Structures are given as structure tokens and as C-alpha cells.
Amino acid sequence: MRVALFVPCYVDQFYPAVAIATLELLEQLGCQVVVPRNQTCCGQPMANSGFAREAAGCDQNFRQNFGEFDHIVCPSGSCVLHVREHNPLLTGQVWELCEFLTDxxxxxALPHRSGRPLRIGIHQSCHGQRGLRLSSMSERNEPYFSKMxxxxxxxxxxxxxxxxxxxECCGFGGTFCVTQEALSVKMGKDRLAQHQANQVDYIVGGDMSCLMHLExxxxxxxxxxxVRHVAQLLVDHAL
Structure with a gap:
């Protein structure tokens, strides 16, 4: 299967190892991965701040880079949700990593790689959970599930x-953590306290934006x- 790897700009700048792990994971699962070289920011920060019209150039650039591919995979639920909402012609082609792997x-099944036991806590990011339905929501009367x-x-x-x-939200919220710094930090501390009570080694998530805030x-x-992106954990401990 030929897929295009959509790398969020903050991953490219701050956590390139996550993009590399995503590529390695997809290749080891039998995909032929292409990384379009002219991709840039998807425009989410502008759109979330009320400037969606100014992000039109980002939307057009995304279509030019990814329009030829049947499957576009990204290790970030929030970026995937933005593209689906602002590039409706590509909606059926853009996948968050975990949903691509499961759906x-x-x-x-994954090959076994021996290593020291790990105790982890999972962070379900809001965009992935409520926007992409990557996991169930406690406010709804529904059976529990989590693709990650x-x-x-x-x-x-x-x-x-x-x-x-x-x-529970970690408090990052994109530009929210800039405009509401104190509230954002308090929410992050509350989120961490619950994982710390469980004495975890790692907090694992599908969005490095949330994990960056917690880190x-x-x-x-x-x-x-x-903190660890799910792609990194799967590559390091399974494949």
C-alpha cells in the first residue's frame, strides 16, 4: 500500500523522531511511504485563532502535495481533524495513525520484542477523541473503546x-495555552497528578502537542x- 506521510510542523521542528518512528512503523507493516517535500503547516493555528480565511493558502498547498494519494497518514489527531474540516475533498483519504493501523x-498482532516491563498511562487527546472518535467518551452512554x-x-x-x-483535557488546547497560560498549566498539573498517582514510567499519546505541554x-x-508518542513506543518495543 502506497501512503503519504503528513508531518505536522511542530513535529518537524521539535520532535522529528516521531515522524521517523511513524515512517518506520508504516514501512515495517508493509506500506510504501512517500514524504512530500513541499508540505508545510496545515493552517490549524490560524484557523483555531479565528483566521481560517488567511489559512486558505495552507489548504491549497496541502491539496497540491497530497491530492494524488489514496491514503494520507499523520501522527496527530488535531491536524487530521483540521484537514478533514477544511479540505473536504480529501476527507476520506486523511487518517490519524492509530485509526489507519486499526481500521x-x-x-x-505485532511481533514480540523482549524488553523491560513498562508501566504506562494513556493520554486521550480531545481532538482525536471527540473529533475523530478514536476513543469513547465518558459523557456518553457507550461501550468503552480506544484505538490507541x-x-x-x-x-x-x-x-x-x-x-x-x-x-480529561490536559490544558494545551493550541493557542489556549498562550492566551490562558495559568489555567492551561493548572489543567496540565491536574492531568499529570492522576498519572503520577498510578506511578507510570511513560505517558503515551497520539498528539505530541499535548505531550509537549505535559512534558x-x-x-x-x-x-x-x-512522554512518548505511540509510534515511538510501538517501534521501540514491538517491531
Whole structure:
């Protein structure tokens, strides 16, 4: 299967290892991966700040770079949701990584790689959960599910813990963390306290934007807990 890798700008600038892990994961699962060289920001920061019209150039550039591909995969739910809402012609082609693995490739097993046992906490990002339906929502009367957790359960040696409020926002919220800094930090501290109570080694998520926010607080607290994108964990401990 030939797929295009859509790399969010903040991943490209701050967490390139996540893009590399995503590429390696897709290739090891049998995909031929193409990385369009002229891709830039998808325009989400402008659109979320009320300037969607000014992001039209980003939307056009995205179509020019990715329009020829049947499948476009991205390791960020928030960026995928933005593209689906602002590039409706590409909606059926753009996938968040976990949903692509579970729904398109239908990954049901992963090779075992021995390693030390890990105790992790899963962070369900709001855009992925409520916008893309990557996991169930506690406010709805529905059976529990999480596409990211389903993938992580395929890896031996991982102990998955559940925070007291499993789908609470971390406080990042894109530009929210800039305009409402104090509230954003307090929400992040509350989110971390629940994972810290579970004594996790890693907090694992599908959006490095949320994990970046939590990582900043962890560093200031001098906490030994690390953050990890799900692609990195799967490459390091399964494939």
C-alpha cells in the first residue's frame, strides 16, 4: 500500500523522531511511504485563532502535495481533524495513525520484542477523541473503546493504567495555552497528578502537542516520568 506521510510542523521542528518512528512503523507493516517535500503547516493555528480565511493558502498547498494519494497518514489527531474540516475533498483519504493501523491496515498482532516491563498511562487527546472518535467518551452512554489502547495491548510487557478521569483535557488546547497560560498549566498539573498517582514510567499519546505541554510541566517538576508518542513506543518495543 502506497501512503503519504503528513508531518505536522511542530513535529518537524521539535520532535522529528516521531515522524521517523511513524515512517518506520508504516514501512515495517508493509506500506510504501512517500514524504512530500513541499508540505508545510496545515493552517490549524490560524484557523483555531479565528483566521481560517488567511489559512486558505495552507489548504491549497496541502491539496497540491497530497491530492494524488489514496491514503494520507499523520501522527496527530488535531491536524487530521483540521484537514478533514477544511479540505473536504480529501476527507476520506486523511487518517490519524492509530485509526489507519486499526481500521485500514487492520493490525491485530505485532511481533514480540523482549524488553523491560513498562508501566504506562494513556493520554486521550480531545481532538482525536471527540473529533475523530478514536476513543469513547465518558459523557456518553457507550461501550468503552480506544484505538490507541487496542494497539498497545498487542505489545507484551506493557502494563496500561487508567487515570481517575480518563478523558480529561490536559490544558494545551493550541493557542489556549498562550492566551490562558495559568489555567492551561493548572489543567496540565491536574492531568499529570492522576498519572503520577498510578506511578507510570511513560505517558503515551497520539498528539505530541499535548505531550509537549505535559512534558514541560514534568521537567519543571523534575519528574522521572517521560512522554512518548505511540509510534515511538510501538517501534521501540514491538517491531
Amino acid at each position: 485500514v491496515l487492520q493490525v491485530r 489502547e487496542a494497539l498497545l495491548k498487542l505489545v507484551d510487557g506493557i502494563d496500561i493504567t487508567t487515570p481517575a478521569r480518563p478523558d 514541560g510541566i514534568l521537567r519543571r517538576q523534575q519528574s522521572p516520568i517521560q
